[in-house]
Amino acid sequence: xxxxxxxxxxxxxxxxxxxxxxxxxxxxxxxxxxxxxxxxxxxxxxxxxxxxxxxxxxxxxxxxxxxxxxxxxxxxxxxxxxxxxxxxxxxxxxxxxxxxxxxxxxxxxxxxxxxxxxxxxxxxxxxxxxxxxxxxxxxxxxxxxxxxxxxxxxxxxxxxxxxxxxxxxxxxxxxxxxxxxxxxxxxxxxxxxxxxxxxxxxxxxxxxxxxxxxxxxxxxxxxxxxxxxxxxxxxxxxxxxxxxxxxxxxxxxxxxxxxxxxxxxxxxxxxxxxxxxxxxxxxxxxxxxxxxxxxxxxxxxxxxxxxxxxxxxxxxxxxxxxxxxxxxxxxxxxxxxxxxxxxxxxxxxxxxxxxxxxxxxxxxxxxxxxxxxxxxxxxxxxxxxxxxxxxxxxxxxxxxxxxxxxxxxxxxxxxxxxxxxxxxxxxxxxxxxxxxxxxxxxxxxxxxxxxxxxxxxxxxxxxxxxxxxxxxxxxxxxxxxxxxxxxxxxxxxxxxxxxxxxxxxxxxxxxxxxxxxxxxxxxxxxxxxxxxxxxxxxxxxxxxxxxxxxxxxxxxxxxxx
Amino acid sequence: xxxxxxxxxxxxxxxxxxxxxxxxxxxxxxxxxxxxxxxxxxxxxxxxxxxxxxxxxxxxxxxxxxxxxxxxxxxxxxxxxxxxxxxxxxxxxxxxxxxxxxxxxxxxxxxxxxxxxxxxxxxxxxxxxxxxxxxxxxxxxxxxxxxxxxxxxxxxxxxxxxxxxxxxxxxxxxxxxxxxxxxxxxxxxxxxxxxxxxxxxxxxxxxxxxxxxxxxxxxxxxxxxxxxxxxxxxxxxxxxxxxxxxxxxxxxxxxxxxxxxxxxxxxxxxxxxxxxxxxxxxxxxxxxxxxxxxxxxxxxxxxxxxxxxxxxxxxxxxxxxxxxxxxxxxxxxxxxxxxxxxxx
Numbered sequence: 001x002x003x004x005x006x007x008x009x010x011x012x013x014x015x016x017x018x019x020x021x022x023x024x025x026x027x028x029x030x031x032x033x034x035x036x037x038x039x040x041x042x043x044x045x046x047x048x049x050x051x052x053x054x055x056x057x058x059x060x061x062x063x064x065x066x067x068x069x070x071x072x073x074x075x076x077x078x079x080x081x082x083x084x085x086x087x088x089x090x091x092x093x094x095x096x097x098x099x100x101x102x103x104x105x106x107x108x109x110x111x112x113x114x115x116x117x118x119x120x121x122x123x124x125x126x127x128x129x130x131x132x133x134x135x136x137x138x139x140x141x142x143x144x145x146x147x148x149x150x151x152x153x154x155x156x157x158x159x160x161x162x163x164x165x166x167x168x169x170x171x172x173x174x175x176x177x178x179x180x181x182x183x184x185x186x187x188x189x190x191x192x193x194x195x196x197x198x199x200x201x202x203x204x205x206x207x208x209x210x211x212x213x214x215x216x217x218x219x220x221x222x223x224x225x226x227x228x229x230x231x232x233x234x235x236x237x238x239x240x241x242x243x244x245x246x247x248x249x250x251x252x253x254x255x256x257x258x259x260x261x262x263x264x265x266x267x268x269x270x271x272x273x274x275x276x277x278x279x280x281x282x283x284x285x286x287x288x289x290x291x292x293x294x295x296x297x298x299x300x301x302x303x304x305x306x307x308x309x310x311x312x313x314x315x316x317x318x319x320x321x322x323x324x325x326x327x328x329x330x331x332x333x334x335x336x337x338x339x340x341x342x343x344x345x346x347x348x349x350x351x352x353x354x355x356x357x358x359x360x361x362x363x364x365x366x367x368x369x370x371x372x373x374x375x376x377x378x379x380x381x382x383x384x385x386x387x388x389x390x391x392x393x394x395x396x397x398x399x400x401x402x403x404x405x406x407x408x409x410x411x412x413x414x415x416x417x418x419x420x421x422x423x424x425x426x427x428x429x430x431x432x433x434x435x436x437x438x439x440x441x442x443x444x445x446x447x448x449x450x451x452x453x454x455x456x457x458x459x460x461x462x463x464x465x466x467x468x469x470x471x472x473x474x475x476x477x478x479x480x481x482x483x484x485x486x487x488x489x490x491x492x493x494x495x496x497x498x499x500x501x502x503x504x505x506x507x508x509x510x511x512x513x514x515x516x517x518x519x520x521x522x523x524x525x526x527x528x529x530x531x532x533x534x535x536x537x538x539x540x541x542x543x544x545x546x547x548x549x550x551x552x553x554x555x556x557x558x559x560x561x
Numbered sequence: 562x563x564x565x566x567x568x569x570x571x572x573x574x575x576x577x578x579x580x581x582x583x584x585x586x587x588x589x590x591x592x593x594x595x596x597x598x599x600x601x602x603x604x605x606x607x608x609x610x611x612x613x614x615x616x617x618x619x620x621x622x623x624x625x626x627x628x629x630x631x632x633x634x635x636x637x638x639x640x641x642x643x644x645x646x647x648x649x650x651x652x653x654x655x656x657x658x659x660x661x662x663x664x665x666x667x668x669x670x671x672x673x674x675x676x677x678x679x680x681x682x683x684x685x686x687x688x689x690x691x692x693x694x695x696x697x698x699x700x701x702x703x704x705x706x707x708x709x710x711x712x713x714x715x716x717x718x719x720x721x722x723x724x725x726x727x728x729x730x731x732x733x734x735x736x737x738x739x740x741x742x743x744x745x746x747x748x749x750x751x752x753x754x755x756x757x758x759x760x761x762x763x764x765x766x767x768x769x770x771x772x773x774x775x776x777x778x779x780x781x782x783x784x785x786x787x788x789x790x791x792x793x794x795x796x797x798x799x800x801x802x803x804x805x806x807x808x809x810x811x812x813x814x815x816x817x818x819x820x821x822x823x824x825x826x827x828x829x830x831x832x833x834x835x836x837x838x839x840x841x842x843x844x845x846x847x848x849x850x851x852x853x854x855x856x857x858x859x860x861x862x863x864x865x866x867x868x869x870x871x872x873x874x875x876x877x878x879x880x881x882x883x884x885x886x887x888x889x890x891x892x893x894x895x896x897x898x899x900x901x902x903x904x905x
Contacts, residue, residue, distance in 0.1 A: 024821060024825065025821065025824055025825060025829075025830065025831070025832065026830060027828050027829070027830055028830075031830075077699070079699060080872070082868070083698075083699065083865065083869060086698060086862070086865045087698050087699060087700045090698060090700065090820070090862075091700060091820050091822070092820075092822050093821070093822065096820070096821060097700065100699075100700040100702075100819070100820075101699055101700060104702075152821075439822070440822050440825065441822045441823075441825035441826040442822060442826065443820050443821075443822025443823060443826075444817075444820065444822070444823065445826070471826070488864075
């Protein structure tokens with residue numbers, strides 16, 4: 001990599017495509033890090049800004065939908081739509097399928113395409129409002145100048161979802177090494193609300209600008225799952241336990257009289273939760289609170305809060321406008337975990353004990369009924385906490401969080417101070433009835449399955465699941481599907497109902513969108529039940545029974561505080 | 562009665578009472594090539610090409626073999642059988658079957674690009690053509706062999722610069738010999754896994770002039786390997802056998818590497834889409850060159866490929882056989898045994 005990048009005056013799309021290729025295929029973190037660093041060393045500032053933007057999920061708006069894009073490819077490659085679909089389902093990635101199907105230029109040479117990454121992205125922005133013909137001309141003529149690798153990357157930039165095996169953390173680390181600033185500072189500087197089209201590299205990474213962007217959130221501190229033996233954590237006294245709530249982790253920011261709500265995915269969600277307007281004025285300027293955005297039942301006059309199933313919150317996210325009906329059916333509250341900024345000062349370095357006191361102080365000055373502080377669970381022994389944990393589901397929670405009282409608020413997923421101790425999932429045995437090929441590294445392999453339970457002598461599909469098996473098991477199931485498929489509907493194969501799996505899930509809710517009448521939360525295959533036959537699976541009746549038991553709303557007494 | 566039937570034991574010629582590449586033991590088997598999904602154990606008599614015979618002896622042991630040259634007809638109960646180059650691996654053949662003026666050709670596995678060691682694929686005019694379709698989708702369009710070799714050499718050179726050993730994953734029979742030629746031009750020592758070594762020796766003993774290789778032994782000094790080349794079969798990938806080469810980079814030579822997801826799934830550092838099968842365009846070219854009125858596609862993307870042929874006005878159907886499909890896996894399984902022997 002080094003030799004091809006260095007000593008090259010202009011860094012073009014070709015180099016970026018090479019970078020993406022290394023990031024996408026390399027199996028070693030160090031190689032990826034090195035490739036990013038090499039790129040940052042030589043790339044033009046504007047290209048660097050765009051690379052940061054892309055790898056932190058800030059792509060320009062999609063200028064054309066996938067169907068139209070695929071249509072242009074069909075036209076140029078002169079193939080029928082059904083054949084394109086076959087290819088797409090085998091490759092598992094639209095951008096790559098198109099890159100593979102477009103004809104290669106005969107006269108491909110090293111100096112073929114002089115355009116830079118920024119050129120393409122800025123052109124996307126420039127022609128966003130233009131006619132389809134303008135876009136078609138730009139995209140199809142760009143294809144003609146590119147090799148297959150470049151076409152793939154270019155298509156990914158158009159179709160979105162630039163997930164190619166590089167985490168934001170890795171990018172931050174590479175950047176930190178390049179500009180010689182610590183990675184936590186970099187992480188903070190590139191978070192928040194900034195526009196790659198109008199931000200220069202210097203602005204993005206300079207202290208002064210960071211200070212004036214009032215919306216900027218802190219990187220979230222994430223916990224690892226606790227290892228088996230809690231005794232290893234030492235004295236119970238050193239730890240604080242709380243419920244683990246099942247909503248969206250979020251940060252609320254009040255600065256300079258302005259109010260912002262960020263999700264953990266670094267999405268600005270202020271507009272989505274008008275409920276929060278009720279307490280934003282009660283928070284003092286210079287306050288940043290970490291907590292859970294969560295649907296709560298009827299406002300609690302008696303000091304009780306009731307989380308609704310995650311499905312309720314789902315009706316609120318991903319929508320542009322929120323109706324009155326949604327506001328009443330799925331009201332959203334906030335459960336505060338931690339305070340990161342107090343009176344304008346970054347207090348992440350303070351101990352959690354100190355921060356908790358400040359948090360209580362801040363929340364006490366508010367009076368909005370759906371703004372809560374996360375209740376602390378009192379316990380004397382780890383064993384006792386284990387017993388409490390078994391009640392999680394009744395609380396509408398998914399387990400327990402264990403945090404070291406002396407811990408600072410760190411960034412990213414770190415071991416040692418914060419642990420999550422989730423409850424065991426619910427499980428049900430089901431038979432696989434449909435299969436479809438997967439995406440990404442599961443391309444051309446049947447890895448996406450639909451499962452059914454028994455209802456008399458019928459089979460009723462109730463969930464899909466894609467994960468939980470080892471690569472070896474997936475290969476075995478794939479080979480079963482290929483040998484035992486009954487019919488083919490587009491990409492979906494119906495399969496002889498023979499393989500039984502234990503499906504694990506975190507929650508169950510009623511749903512009128514599914515034939516079975518239920519929707520599961522986080523379903524996955526927890527075990528391949530080779531010991532069971534298809535007639536030994538669970539029934540629809542069993543599912544409905546679970547729904548009855550677990551769909552009840554959790555109830556937490558505020559007096560627990 | 563069709564000249565060749567699709568039976569549960571394999572492609573069957575009733576008139577001649579013989580099978581082509583049967584997957585169960587039979588009295589008379591005509592073998593296209595020595596890969597284990599085509600040449601299986603247990604039949605009483607095997608007919609193959611001269612070049613295939615030593616490979617069958619290596620893999621299936623002593624049996625009753627009869628071998629012939631290209632286009633040297635054998636008559637079996639009035640049925641004229643002849644073998645024609647398929648370009649897949651050393652000795653690989655298409656089987657031409659003729660009776661009372663009707664001609665069927667079973668392609669076995671083939672590729673249309675001449676790789677210099679497997680013989681140049683020869684289109685054989687026929688009425689009915691049974692073709693493989695392992696890579697029967699238009700996403701599979703191979704780069705020229707020379708360009709891929711160039712990529713492999715660059716990769717090896719860069720590994721050498723980084724003081725890493727280049728471990729190339731290639732089938733012990735076919736791909737290993739194919740990559741050996743260009744690699745030997747680099748002037749670096751080439752080490753091979755035991756499975757590759759066995760095939761190499763069998764070929765050398767039957768008169769092939771192949772570049773020199775060294776078998777990796779438990780006492781091969783680590784310093785000798787640094788920056789050099791190791792060729793190993795897919796089944797060795799990711800096993801403790803590889804530890805010896807650390808630090809190393811793994812490059813996989815397979816048509817499946819055309820799609821990024823496959824390379825990522827295999828956790829390979831570099832994927833080279835070098836295949837011993839025809840790509841989509843090769844398949845189409847081969848089908849057209851036979852002039853066949855009827856085509857059967859088998860193994861791989863047979864349904865898409867036959868549908869496409871029908872749309873082009875060539876009558877085509879799909880046949881389920883037990884060849885390939887998961888070709889990579891089945892060959893890997895065969896080589897596992899050799900590895901166990903090698904490690905032991």
